[in-house]
Amino acid sequence: MIxxxxxxxxxxxxxxxxxxxxxILAHDMARAAGGRFLLRMEDTDLQRSKPExxxxxxxxxxxxxxxxDGPVLRQSEHLDGYNARxxxxxxxxxLYPCRCSRADIRAALAAPQEGSPHEVYPGTCRHRPLSNRGxxxxxxxxxxxxxxxxxxxxxxxxxxxxxxxxxHRIDRTTALETIGDVVLSRKGENIVAYFLASALxxxxxxxxxxxRGEDLFDFTAIQVILLxxxxxxxxxxxxxxxxxxxxxxxxxxxxxxRAIAKYRREGVSxxxxxxxxxxx
Numbered sequence: 110m111i112x113x114x115x116x117x118x119x120x121x122x123x124x125x126x127x128x129x130x131x132x133i134l135a136h137d138m139a140r141a142a143g144g145r146f147l148l149r150m151e152d153t154d155l156q157r158s159k160p161e162x163x164x165x166x167x168x169x170x171x172x173x174x175x176x177x178d179g180p181v182l183r184q185s186e187h188l189d190g191y192n193a194r195x196x197x198x199x200x201x202x203x204l205y206p207c208r209c210s211r212a213d214i215r216a217a218l219a220a221p222q223e224g225s226p227h228e229v230y231p232g233t234c235r236h237r238p239l240s241n242r243g244x245x246x247x248x249x250x251x252x253x254x255x256x257x258x259x260x261x262x263x264x265x266x267x268x269x270x271x272x273x274x275x276x277h278r279i280d281r282t283t284a285l286e287t288i289g290d291v292v293l294s295r296k297g298e299n300i301v302a303y304f305l306a307s308a309l310x311x312x313x314x315x316x317x318x319x320x321r322g323e324d325l326f327d328f329t330a331i332q333v334i335l336l337x338x339x340x341x342x343x344x345x346x347x348x349x350x351x352x353x354x355x356x357x358x359x360x361x362x363x364x365x366x367r368a369i370a371k372y373r374r375e376g377v378s379x380x381x382x383x384x385x386x387x388x389x
Contacts, residue, residue: 268346270348
């Protein structure tokens with residue numbers, strides 16, 4: 110298989126130094142392996158995603174000296190494909206409608222009969238059939254039933270990032286306690302959740318190596334579960350270190366002082382950006 114990596118920003122704000130590090134690292138790893146580097150816009154947040162942000166991202170990428178193979182994939186143009194995969198999961202009996210608000214979930218987790226609260230959905234709506242879905246309901250994955258579908262030999266994924274290097278087998282107890290019945294389609298929007306759309310796109314684009322920030326490592330188990338349920342290939346994962354500010358806080362899009370466009374305006378060179386993030 111050809112080494113294929115991708116950079117998948119959301120066009121909801123400017124790229125910052127953390128984005129630059131992730132994009133450059135994925136690009137350089139792919140080119141060093143004689144492989145392909147793809148660019149994807151994860152723009153399913155239709156309210157916050159803006160064409161002007163996408164245009165700025167493309168300008169920043171080109172200024173950094175990064176080139177990508179083929180056209181840019183935009184998730185907003187592939188909603189029918191995501192929904193077809195949701196239908197496949199529904200046909201397996203793995204989805205149920207949920208109308209709980211965040212306040213409802215917090216109250217259920219705090220209830221005495223639930224014991225010590227976990228940061229996972231307590232299963233309040235798990236009894237509801239899909240035929241009972243209302244227009245404002247989310248769709249959740251029945252994780253216990255999904256794991257039953259996979260059988261006793263749960264999937265394994267490979268990680269090459271420094272913090273989690275090795276092979277990891279999905280553990281049923283850990284998955285139920287730390288993941289739970291995640292939302293796959295958000296209320297009233299008919300749009301799949303980020304981690305499902307991202308995993309489906311990785312399979313569609315034949316991504317061999319997912320290179321992304323360490324803060325996304327916890328998404329990996331649920332993505333591997335979903336890909337395996339749908340008989341789609343599981344890539345190799347590489348979760349890299351995060352670029353942090355002087356207080357050790359992870360950079361976010363609100364950190365405009367570290368926006369790549371601002372560095373460009375101030376005359377900083379692409380080579381200096383590489384040095385700022387610890388790359389040559």
